[in-house]
Structures are given as C-alpha cells and as structure tokens.
Amino acid sequence: MAILIDEKKRVVVQGVTGREGRARTRLMRDYGTNVVAGVTPGKGGQTVLGVPVFNTPQEAVDSLGEIDISVLFVPAAGVKDAAISAIDAGIKLTVLVPDRVPVWDAMEIGAAAKAKGAMFLGPNTLGALSPGKGVIGMIGGRAESARQWFKPGIPKGVGVISRSGGMASSTGYYLGQAGVRISTIVHIGGDAVIGIPLPDAALMFETDPFTEAIVIFGEIGSSQEEELAQLIIDRKITKPVIAYIGGKAAREGTRFSHAGAIIEGGRGTHAGKVKALREAGASVVDAFGELPEAVVEILKKIKGESLMSETDKNAVWNTAITRVQPNKVAVRGYDIAELMGRVSVGAAVYLVLQGELPPPAVARLMDAILVSSIDHGATPPSALAARTVASTGASLSASVAAGIMSINRHHGGAIEDCARQLKAIAARAARESISIDEAATRTLAAMAEAGERMPGFGHRLHTKDPRTARLFELAREAGVDGVHMQAARAVQKAFADAKKSLPVNVDGAIGAILADLGMDPAAFNGIFMIARTPGLVAHVIEEQAREKPMRRIDPVNHGYDGPPAKGLVGTSQP
Numbered sequence: 001m002a003i004l005i006d007e008k009k010r011v012v013v014q015g016v017t018g019r020e021g022r023a024r025t026r027l028m029r030d031y032g033t034n035v036v037a038g039v040t041p042g043k044g045g046q047t048v049l050g051v052p053v054f055n056t057p058q059e060a061v062d063s064l065g066e067i068d069i070s071v072l073f074v075p076a077a078g079v080k081d082a083a084i085s086a087i088d089a090g091i092k093l094t095v096l097v098p099d100r101v102p103v104w105d106a107m108e109i110g111a112a113a114k115a116k117g118a119m120f121l122g123p124n125t126l127g128a129l130s131p132g133k134g135v136i137g138m139i140g141g142r143a144e145s146a147r148q149w150f151k152p153g154i155p156k157g158v159g160v161i162s163r164s165g166g167m168a169s170s171t172g173y174y175l176g177q178a179g180v181r182i183s184t185i186v187h188i189g190g191d192a193v194i195g196i197p198l199p200d201a202a203l204m205f206e207t208d209p210f211t212e213a214i215v216i217f218g219e220i221g222s223s224q225e226e227e228l229a230q231l232i233i234d235r236k237i238t239k240p241v242i243a244y245i246g247g248k249a250a251r252e253g254t255r256f257s258h259a260g261a262i263i264e265g266g267r268g269t270h271a272g273k274v275k276a277l278r279e280a281g282a283s284v285v286d287a288f289g290e291l292p293e294a295v296v297e298i299l300k301k302i303k304g305e306s307l308m309s310e311t312d313k314n315a316v317w318n319t320a321i322t323r324v325q326p327n328k329v330a331v332r333g334y335d336i337a338e339l340m341g342r343v344s345v346g347a348a349v350y351l352v353l354q355g356e357l358p359p360p361a362v363a364r365l366m367d368a369i370l371v372s373s374i375d376h377g378a379t380p381p382s383a384l385a386a387r388t389v390a391s392t393g394a395s396l397s398a399s400v401a402a403g404i405m406s407i408n409r410h411h412g413g414a415i416e417d418c419a420r421q422l423k424a425i426a427a428r429a430a431r432e433s434i435s436i437d438e439a440a441t442r443t444l445a446a447m448a449e450a451g452e453r454m455p456g457f458g459h460r461l462h463t464k465d466p467r468t469a470r471l472f473e474l475a476r477e478a479g480v481d482g483v484h485m486q487a488a489r490a491v492q493k494a495f496a497d498a499k500k501s502l503p504v505n506v507d508g509a510i511g512a513i514l515a516d517l518g519m520d521p522a523a524f525n526g527i528f529m530i531a532r533t534p535g536l537v538a539h540v541i542e543e544q545a546r547e548k549p550m551r552r553i554d555p556v557n558h559g560y561d562g563p564p565a566k567g568l569v570g571t572s573q574p
C-alpha cells in the first residue's frame with residue numbers, strides 16, 4: 001500500500017488537451033497510473049492518447065463512474081473553477097500542479113473541499129509518486145528513469161514529504177542510491193496556503209501500514225515542522241522521523257525560493273525548526289548529503305538489528321510480537337520491565353495488537369473500552385455458559401473457555417459487524433455524493449427490506465446505555481471522531497426520525513471508536529473477549545464456591561446480594 005496514489009486509483013486529468021496535460025498524461029500512464037478520463041471545457045468528445053475527454057468532471061463521473069483523483073494542468077487563473085468543479089463532482093483528491101494560484105483562490109478551494117470531505121494537494125506541487133504503483137503530477141519525469149531511481153516499498157518503505165519540488169525527486173533518488181525503499185513521495189507545494197501541509201501528510205504516513213519511517217525535506221517559514229514536532233511529542237506520530245531543513249543561511253525577511261518559505265517576526269527559523277524536531281525525538285541532519293545514511297542507520301535500528309539477527313535469519317519462522325532472550329523480554333520492541341507500572345492495560349492491549357503504544361488519551365479510551373465490558377451480570381450468554389459448565393465440576397479454564405466460545409455474531413460480535421456497516425454507510429455517502437444522514441437512511445431502508453437488523457443499535461434492557469455516553473465523551477477528549485462515529489450518529493438519527501427507539505449500544509459505540517482509531521476489525525471481538533474474561537473468571541469462581549453442582553440455572557430470575565452502590569469520590573482512584 002501507499003498514500004494518495006496507487007495503481008488502482010482512478011484518475012482524471014483536467015487540462016488534458018493542453019501542452020503539459022497531454023505530455024504528463026502519457027508519462028503518468030507509462031508509469032502505471034490508471035488515467036481514465038480527461039477534461040477540457042468545450043473539447044468533450046475528443047480523445048487524447050485514447051483517453052476520453054469530457055467538458056466537465058461531472059460529465060466524466062456520470063459517464064465512467066466514481067473517480068478518485070483529479071490532476072490539474074490548467075493555467076493558474078482557471079484553477080479555482082476547475083478544482084471546485086472536480087470537488088463538486090465528488091472527487092476526493094485534487095492535485096493542483098500550477099504555480100501562481102492566488103492565495104485567495106486556494107482558500108476558496110480549501111473551503112469547498114472541507115464542505116465535501118475532500119482534500120487537495122498543492123498548489124504549485126509536483127504531485128505524488130508511489131514507486132511501482134503510480135504517479136500524479138510531474139515527479140520522476142520519464143517512466144524508465146522513475147523506475148530506476150525510486151525503489152518500491154516491498155514489503156515496506158519510507159514515506160518522503162518535501163516542501164520543495166526539485167528536492168522531492170532528489171531525496172527519492174539519493175535514498176534509492178542508498179538502497180532505501182519508498183512507499184510514497186509527496187511534494188506538498190511551496191505556497192503560503194496549501195491543502196495537505198507537512199503534519200497532515202505525516203499523519204497519513206503514520207496510519208499507512210507499509211510506511212516504516214518518515215523522511216522530511218523541510219525548509220524555513222511557516223510552522224509546519226514545529227507542528228510535526230508537537231505531533232511526535234503527543235505520540236500521534238510514532239514512526240521514526242528523519243529530517244533535513246533547508247534555508248539555514250536565509251536572513252529574516254528574505255523569501256527563500258518559495259512563497260511559504262519566509263521568516264517573519266522571528267518565527268519559522270531554521271534553528272527553531274531543528275531544535276523543535278530534535279527535542280521531540282526526530283533525527284535532523286545538518287547537511288542534505290547526510291540524509292540517506294541517517295535513514296539507513298535508523299532503518300537498521302528498527303528492523304535490521306532488532307529483528308534480523310543471524311539466529312533470526314536462520315529460524316524456521318518468525319514472529320513480530322515479542323522477543324524473548326535470557327533475562328530480557330521485549331513486547332513489540334519495548335522492554336516489558338520498562339512498560340510495567342508505566343503503561344496501562346489498555347495501552348498494553350493496544351500495543352500488542354497494533355504494534356505501537358497509543359497516545360495517552362487513546363490509552364485512556366482503550367482502558368475505558370475494557371472497563372465498559374468487564375461484566376454485564378449473570379444473564380448474558382457468556383456468563384450463563386461459563387456458569388453452566390462450571391456447575392458440572394469443570395476446571396476454571398474449561399468453564400471460562402465455554403463462556404468465551406459463546407462470544408459470537410449476536411453476543412460481542414456486534415462490535416465488528418457494526419463497524420463494517422458504519423464503514424459501508426460512510427463509503428456510500430462518498431460514492432453517491434449524498435449526506436451521511438441520507439446514506440444511513442437509505443442503508444437502513446435496504447436492510448429493513450432484506451429483513452436484516454442493524455448490529456450495534458438498541459438494547460434489550462437499556463434505553464440509554466450508561467456506557468455509551470461515557471465512551472463517546474472519552475473519545476471526544478481523545479480527538480477521535482471519524483467517519484464511523486459520524487455514521488453511528490446518522491444511524492441513530494435515522495432510527496429516531498422513523499420513531500424507533502434504537503440508540504447506539506455499547507457494542508456499536510466500541511465498534512465505531514475502534515474503527516475510527518484505525519484498528520483492524522478482525523481484532524474487535526478479541527478486544528471484547530479480553531475485556532469480558534475477568535468477569536467470566538469471577539462468575540466461575542462464584543458458581544463453584546456458592547452453588548450446588550448441576551443446579552438448574554434460571555437465566556433471568558436471580559437477585560443481587562453484593563455491596564450497595566458506591567462512588568469513587570474519597571477513594572484513591574483518579
């Protein structure tokens with residue numbers, strides 16, 4: 001995988017009949033980019049290199065179906081209208097190659113993109129290139145040279161983000177010479193207002209499973225490098241960052257090549273950026289020539305040395321979860337003794353499943369998810385199954401396993417199923433260019449017609465599940481509110497509009513949150529099992545301590561004789 005562009009993305013070229021548009025379309029296709037259409041107003045019906053030309057992006061979408069990316073080779077004065085017409089046609093990424101686009105136009109494009117949940121790269125960008133997959137824009141020139149220069153990230157590569165166009169290619173080239181593989185090279189553009197600034201591009205690489213480190217060609221001016229440093233401190237960027245910052249010699253008030261590269265009021269200085277990044281833990285080289293070697297060294301550290309010792313290479317098979325050596329245990333690379341007493345169980349569960357430690361607010365959210373599901377009384381199937389098996393005299397492990405085995409599609413499994421449905425609703429909204437509320441209403445209508453129930457909504461007992469509201473509150477505090485949570489709210493609204501009282505339940509809330517955290521849905525039921533196991537152990541022990549063997553267990557009619565309601569106030573708990 002890669003970010004922004006791969007071989008599957010369907011691309012339209014606006015300005016395809018112009019000089020650059022025509023030449024670049026050929027080069028992009030030679031490299032493997034899936035260019036499906038071109039657009040030039042008044043030239044609809046023509047073809048360029050076999051690519052059909054349309055008058056507007058909307059006509060192209062109407063005729064050919066969903067298009068993922070539009071690349072603009074349109075003179076600056078026409079960029080605003082051209083970009084907004086692509087955004088209005090539901091295209092989620094526009095790449096603004098032209099230079100001299102007025103700042104005000106870029107801001108208007110930004111507002112239009114935000115309103116439609118779309119993004120734009122540039123203006124004044126050479127685009128993006130994912131080695132071996134595709135290119136959007138102008139990086140790399142001829143396909144044969146680009147193939148020689150940039151090494152594909154198989155299985156993984158480094159992500160390159162550059163604020164300079166020329167240096168985007170050069171960085172990729174010199175990394176390739178040093179044997180470094182690349183997932184994607186992105187030139188974010190040098191203008192004062194750009195669509196995907198450096199921190200946003202870094203966050204994309206952070207969530208790309210095939211990017212193992214992030215290489216930055218930064219420069220003076222703006223606060224992009226400082227914002228990146230803050231993301232590293234907040235652990236929102238956890239992959240290694242290796243950077244070079246250009247413009248060391250520039251004096252205050254002088255523009256350094258690009259419109260955005262200017263030091264004003266003492267902000268955006270070379271020294272300030274280097275200091276911020278180094279203090280956050282990034283490696284910053286002093287000379288550009290040192291960058292490839294620094295990247296090689298860091299890659300050796302993160303995988304070469306730690307994972308592939310001679311013994312590992314000769315092993316019959318490998319695991320990437322935990323390394324055990326005499327007197328040393330490292331979980332996902334972290335010394336277990338160092339983790340103990342420092343990270344919460346939620347953080348450790350996230351670490352073992354995701355391979356990285358979460359930021360503190362996400363760790364709290366993971367803890368809350370585990371606590372929310374620790375037990376739900378004696379009536380859920382898992383507790384009844386565990387108690388029933390325990391009452392036969394079975395061992396603790398057999399009894400708890402019986403409880404775990406009852407966790408399935410209709411018990412605990414709603415977490416995964418709900419997350420998948422919410423994802424489908426969000427995808428439908430984007431595909432059909434409709435609001436997420438409308439997508440939810442249409443999906444629920446189709447499900448009702450097919451006799452299917454929406455998993456994760458409604459509860460046999462609770463009308464206002466106390467766990468759900470608290471989980472959403474903690475998710476908000478952690479800044480987690482993505483398409484899955486939006487879709488959950490839309491489904492809830494659609495049910496309410498239809499006068500059905502089916503609020504999102506705890507399974508639905510957990511599914512939406514875990515999916516917005518970017519976790520793998522395959523692990524969701526596992527997280528429920530991890531959470532519920534202490535409750536099951538308690539039920540088995542209580543069953544065997546208090547009850548007669550082989551009793552007939554009434555699934556509903558049971559009372560509670562535990563402690564009365566208690567508050568946390570006055571205890572040592574936070």
Ligand SMILES: CC(C)(COP(=O)(O)OP(=O)(O)OC[C@H]1O[C@@H](n2cnc3c(N)ncnc32)[C@H](O)[C@@H]1OP(=O)(O)O)[C@@H](O)C(=O)NCCC(=O)NCCS
Pocket residue numbers: 014015016017018019020021039040041043072073074075076078081082097098099100124125126164165166
């Ligand atoms: C964008 C740019 C490449 C276009 O240059 P060009 O190809 O020489 O310009 P042309 O006039 O030949 O072609 C522009 C085409 O866009 C078309 N066009 C204009 N408005 C359009 C719109 N809204 N939608 C689609 N096409 C449009 C024009 O009709 C023209 O096509 P035609 O020749 O068939 O009529 C150039 O203006 C530019 O900005 N170059 C610098 C880019 C750069 O270096 N960026 C990165 C810096 S690191």
